[in-house]
Amino acid sequence: MALKANHPTLYQEVEQWFKTAQASDFQDIEYTHDVRVESGHHRREKREVTAVALNQMGGLYKQAQWSGLHSIVRVVRTRHLWNKTEKEVMFYLSSLPPDAQRLGKAIRQHWSIENQLHWVLDVTFGEDACRIRTGNAPENIALLKRWSINLLNQETSFKRSTRQKARRASMDSNYLLKVLKASIPLQFNPSEV
Structure with a gap:
């Protein structure tokens, strides 16, 4: 499940934890990391997935509301287009173990399905209009x-x-x-x- 800014306290807590952990190069933290690069349609996209077990974070804001939560995932997408570079950071909450490769594939498949469905809804049914x-x-x-x-x-x-x-x-x-x-x-x- 994507963690968005509509949960501001939790989002900021996770964002800050990852910034602090990255600044110390994830020292003394158990985590998994996976990097994928794909090219096509005149662009290159690099996805870096970092997954951390919930117990590594020492608890989260209103953690009891997220039953079955096992890992927190950060995905950094860097897109190199022909005329610019875009960078996006997303966070996810998962009930799966912290396996960055597996979680990265699941997130990618989800977005692929979402993008295809949105395209069909917009082109076929004019949903955006x-x-x-x-x-x-x-x-x-x-x-x-x-x-x-x-x-x-x-x-x-x-x-x-x-x-x-x-x-x-x-x-x-x-x-x-x-x-x-x-x-x-x-x-x-x-x-x-």
Whole structure:
């Protein structure tokens, strides 16, 4: 789970602990460290993952609220673009043991899924341009959009993009029924309901 500034006291405590530990070169601290470099799309990204067991930190602010917490992770991303360099530091709370390589892969996979989903939501459903802001409507619409993406992905007979499938389903009721039918488990028996 990403630790963000919406938990200001905990965030500052973790940030300060890592600064202090790094200043002393993690002396007398058990930790794991992993570095990955990837290139593509005219950029190079270096990810440094450092994982520390919770007991190395000596306790955290309101630690009891985080049941099952075992490790704290810091990820430093340095992106070298063709015209500039960007650096970002993120912190994560984890119930996994402090294995930097394993945690780094899990974080990378999570962001890959998030980025792909966000791209589909924005391109297919125009989510960034959506102006629904009041009451429960934003959550409800977001849920319906994600549900729609899942339904469209389950229908495999029409080999097109999600956007093309959505457009076809909106204009062809037979295809819409096919999309809905694809979401029903194969062993579904209406008499059992």
